[in-house]
Amino acid sequence: MRDDAVAGVGRAGRRVDGVVDVLVAVAPDPDLDAEAGERAARQLRAEITELDIESVRAVAAGPLPDGAKGADAVTVGAVVVALSASGGVLTALVETVRDWLGRSGARHRVSVTIDGDTIELDRATDAERRDLVEAYLRRHSGD
Numbered sequence: 001m002r003d004d005a006v007a008g009v010g011r012a013g014r015r016v017d018g019v020v021d022v023l024v025a026v027a028p029d030p031d032l033d034a035e036a037g038e039r040a041a042r043q044l045r046a047e048i049t050e051l052d053i054e055s056v057r058a059v060a061a062g063p064l065p066d067g068a069k070g071a072d073a074v075t076v077g078a079v080v081v082a083l084s085a086s087g088g089v090l091t092a093l094v095e096t097v098r099d100w101l102g103r104s105g106a107r108h109r110v111s112v113t114i115d116g117d118t119i120e121l122d123r124a125t126d127a128e129r130r131d132l133v134e135a136y137l138r139r140h141s142g143d
Helices: 034-049 089-103 126-140
Strands: 019-027 055-058 079-084 109-114 117-121
Touching: 019 034, 019 089, 034 055, 034 079, 034 089, 079 089, 089 109, 089 117, 089 126, 117 126
Parallel strands: none
Antiparallel strands: 019 079, 019 109, 055 079, 109 117
């Protein structure tokens, strides 16, 4: 997802009183029908709400990323997650996304954006995804 795709959200990355807003956008596998894509996005949202977070709210993700087939592929899974800027909650959030992708046999793509810095997780190998996640977490860790 391009940085301008979060411009409509406006608050992703906002840090107030030790809480940071993180945009998590799911682009379901383009080969799935709309209902299956929505179900997959709801499953990830449910897993995210199990974490020690402040809140989760649905948002429209804005313009489509290059190669997207339609608006529903992006907007069904866009949420802003408010979480503590310290204490490892960001790591838990990214690990939850990574684990969800690993369990799915579909070609979903998930982007996580903080302060305009986006990491996109999709069909990378486990080792590539791990290295990418570790570098991203180091940039945004409040610890």
